[in-house]
Amino acid sequence: MNVKAEPVHAALETIPAESPGAPRGDDNSSLRADILEKLTYYVGKSTVTASDRDWFVAVALAVRDRVVDRWIASTKATYENGAKRVYYLSLEFLIGRLLFDALNNLQLTDPVRAALEELGVDLDRLRTVEPDAALGNGGLGRLAACYMESMATLGIPAYGYGIRYEHGLFRQALKNGWQQEYPEDWLSFGNPWEFERPEVVYAIGFGGTVEAEATSDVMVRSVWKPAEVIEAVAYDTTIVGWRGRHVNTLRLWSARASHPLRLDAFNLGDHVGAFADRMRAESISKILYPSDETPAGQELRFRQEYFFAAASLQDLVRRHMKVYGDIRTLHEKVAIQLNDTHPTIAIVELMRLMLDTYDIAWEEAWEITQKTFSYTNHTLLPEALESWPVPLIERLLPRHMQIIYLLNAFHLDAARSKNPGNDALLSSVSLIDESQGRRVRMGQLAFAASHRINGVSALHTDLMRQTVFRDLNTLLPGRIVNKTNGITFRRWLHQANPGLTKLLVEAIGPKILDDSMELEKLKPLADDAAFREKFLAVKRANKVALAKVIQEQIGIRVDPSSLFDVQIKRIHEYKRQLLNILETIALYDAIRAQPTRDWNHRVKIFAGKAAPSYHQAKLIIKLANDVARIVNSDPTVRDKLKVVFLPNYNVSLAEAIVPAADLSEQISTAGMEASGTGNMKLALNGALTIGTLDGANVEILENVGDDNIFIFGLKADEVEARRREGIDGTANISNSPILAEVIEAVESGVFSPGEPGRFGSLTNALRHHDYFMVTADFDAYYATQRRVGDKWRDTAAWGRSSILNVAGMGWFSSDRSIAEYAEDIWDVPVRY
Template structure:
């Protein structure tokens, strides 16, 4: 090795010219994949290309982390149960400026980069907006050169792969790691013990202090897997560390020797199930326990890792909040608050007052929901059994907190009950959102409306008690993934007009505003959209064998299937359009393709029934020649990040129709508007802020406001009266209830009708129907004038700079984390 020349090595192996890339690919193909060009299949070439791209990240990655140690930089640790990072190859190629030469090198090898990219599996590390936001946050942290690490679980299987059979959602295993993952680095030397069960022993230390030791129980090992997260056109490459569960003992040798192999490996199987599949629906007690185990598993490993890193260059725990910030992405990681207290008290022997001060100054909490059923709570009995020391600590946190509340409000027993960390009614439960609020120094909502409702309604008592703790940080999306990568046609048009600085500074998009009135730019903008629509039409034909017209209006609703997101309201509108076209051939409406996509939680029967109704309605529309060429309904299965990247560039109309006051923010609304889709939406979540910035005239607003909904409920809302007073709506609901769309099973949708008419229509579907149809008519009028539509679409893209995740992360960095880029 004495003759090793690193500069020569970099030129020969890590060069970026097409010839260098070819050499690297061929070397990886032979020496890593074990194939030669004659036997290699397409996936082998994908793996080789992924490895050589990763190679070019590694030195930046290592130098990034060396600089953090060298400068003693304060770091943020982002704890999230989900990270929907999607595919990594194209993102990395674009971020390090490597794509064009790669494309040329592959072309010389007779390969097509676009085709290879399509073979990569999405990283199945989440199931919705929570995970997509976390991925955007990590991208922006790196792009802004901030010191940050993400922590989560390396799920072997994702939520599930969705298939549609006879119109029904079918859940299939989503084994995204089956072909290996070239983007991760296993770290078998980074392993931490995580304990469950056992008991707490109390003893007196030599200094006379009372101490606690958590002993016995079962141990699981958490092993680290690292994934580099590159920033865009920067030297910073941060780390996403995911934990995989390993058994503390591989098998019971005695049982094995006795021939009972199943029992010999039983403990190993149970332990490793912790990271086997994305956290399950927790309505059964078994799934509830697994979900809590998963949360504590990744939290415990992450905090042990964070403290180990802190203690490498620090010795005084009083400095901990000055060196690290920990962000809780929703309540899933909230158990980390008593876990850090346990470590500081039991392992490092700090006094309670000091440990609590350190803990609250270290943690901050992002709330993502207003729905009571989505605010996590854990049975006290379950916590006492699985995490007995944590339950003791939670009781003590609650005791001290309520003493303070009592001191300020001595005679208000109901206030104590409302603010307690322990819910007493219906069996004792720990309110994890209350724990997260009390244990954090900042609590943020994710849109202006959401944050206001948190402060005025959901957590009003806490806001009054901690007036400076609650802030708003509106969500954002990364323009790298959701415009530059997902929509290269539009990206090239934008860069040709204003330069490419917008990719890193989305505020530059405002320079497009004068071009909204430029007829030539309008035409080019429409042509870019038409090309994306044609591409999506080709994909739908290839994967689904369904023909859609790229010259029709692409009307899109893509999101998790949930009653509050109101796919049901969209279905009513689609049926109304179908009836109007059937009964009036001269009905003046643009030809339309309605595209829906999204997964339902496996145990969510109403959502699954909605999916089936969507597909039944699609079948009726498809079979009716009266609407051929005028109306099409398509449900695209297995919605994920890559599917979103296919659909969003082609969308012209974005359906953001949740019940006002129920969507925390939304990020799909931002992605669609950024790509030039006009929004039809309620005044909910970030829709309000989008409307303010793009202009009310470029946004189709409908529906009751959150305040109007509360008032209507107080006064007594009668959905049956709405049904009886609107003949079209009544007819549609009768058709659904009487089996028009399910003649082989006429009562299939009785539950849906019953919920709408007889169980209060909780999500105000019928209440908003008339306003929704009026908004649709306004949209049609604008769409007929393609110049006016193009102007509105351009202004949507031009005015989306506020919704860059870079702005979101910069606000976190300044208002919450107090971190800056290190001086290298």
């Protein structure tokens, strides 16, 4: 089907072709006037009655106006230039607070601060009023946010597509040390940054039947007739690039029932049942990652994934057709990046649209699909490489399952022709796993349908080729490439650490604000005693600020002169918070045994959430809090050791912790962390890393040097060799008196008086099923922590290494990552 192209302006949707009125001024008086106008006519408050929340909304709206001017210009230029667009599909976008993002990138922080001071309002106080957008779980969602900002910074026309979760990831509270989950009501007061698009609505079908309709004597078209239709409504948020030169769009979908209620049921007195269909539909965008322990929860997750993928595909195809009129040119003007396996069903949706709506022949449709899609793999964990039961897909998406069957048939025919008689290979590369109930392998599907499959660190990419995608890489060689993750320095240096940013500008010049590689000029200053003193003074100020946060949140006083030893990330056995806790107990025992020794003062800082159904991870949180309770109340220890677990870890809390960290815990089991980005954020802010040779730690080591990082433990190949020999930890424990004493203390109830068996599942795993090599790495970790303590005593040496960590982190900018994606995967130019 070849649809006649419409004029360019027809595709501009709700964005007008030109910005109305005169450009808005960025001087103090103009900003002050606009803020007052928003407060009066949009918020409906006077300066006398306005709360901090009211002032925040007024400021956000005044800033948003200035973003919109640039947004309109960027969108108009993209259409006029016929530029290729990138569409970034992600189930998570952990964007955090946006006010200072916009202010910083528009260079408006100081003018707005001054304008508010004239009105008697503190900008920094308003910062704390803004809720974190709860649209992600951790690194995956934060990476998506960094990449969206970098695409805007580099002038790459892009849309991010995801779900507008009403509650998002749960709010974590601690009750007697146990994690409790509550809904995160980040939208309860509205969201001044978003634009609802009630006119941008797509019908998303589920269930029903597939019928064959003859289009000619020899041609037959499949027609899917869904039994249920849900509406996807668009909400747009602007993503501002550095210095406001380009603005992109994050489009999030909210689910809505086609009809608000069943009026017949309501009139018959079934006032609750009348809303059942509405509740079922809207549940899709209620919460991020509903538990999949039940069949209903599993179905809801899959419905979420198809809902946002289908809406996004319909949206981008409609946009393409309005401008270019020919679906056959899609791959020339569109690049779709799948952020992990969650959006993989989009591949099948595009095939369905081309086959059933646009009458494209199968071979051509598949060629266009492969040239359009690329896939980022984020994990080697089998449970994280999604698969879905065939019966579930057949019931919810019958037409899509037909296409998957046919895709698999052609895929296996090609594999068989290249490897005749190799049934094991066919089983390995099949898109459908027949081993434990028939399941569609989304990772295999994403690989087969993408022209590029990228890992997110050098080690991870090599392991992809050797492990999970070994046979697919043999069958379809040359598709796997590496694109090491990066972070946006605008958020994690400029905003999170303004003191250090100011010092860097003074020391090496303002070009550092635009070019992260300028950090290399910092290296000679590591040996400058005067600069080290200024550098360490900034670090201490950040630690004082964090100490205040700790006091306010959990009531524990910590000494800013102590070594701040930080592990902040999702709670998971492979990330080995348990290893850190065991070493903490060993250190506690050593201090109690020799209380008069001149110990380094240390604060162990933990933060992170466990998945609601992940029992072992929740036990690890409980153990950390039980250890903290005992250690912090022991008068023998005093300030030599403190242990804190900060609840409800999110982007804003990370912005307080990262600049204050002295030691960065990156201690995952080697070969299991794809990359990590927390390691980059912490090192960028001067924390020294203690870690295994895992993920991007390998590349951090290469960039900062052996003397400025603490590496320990088994390597990835050694971990695999140990696992082949067996994962019983009994011998490791017997051969380590320190570890044996620690585990005995946990098992005997030292940290759980009255319930000695509380942590039995953790200690039993260590003894008999130590898959994550905690016991195997404990002694090396404990010894390395003593090296950390020795170096901490030498303030000059520590300061030098801290500065060299900052100096070596320029390469880890998300701008570099995105520039590599643009050149090697998307084939789009970088403008800035």
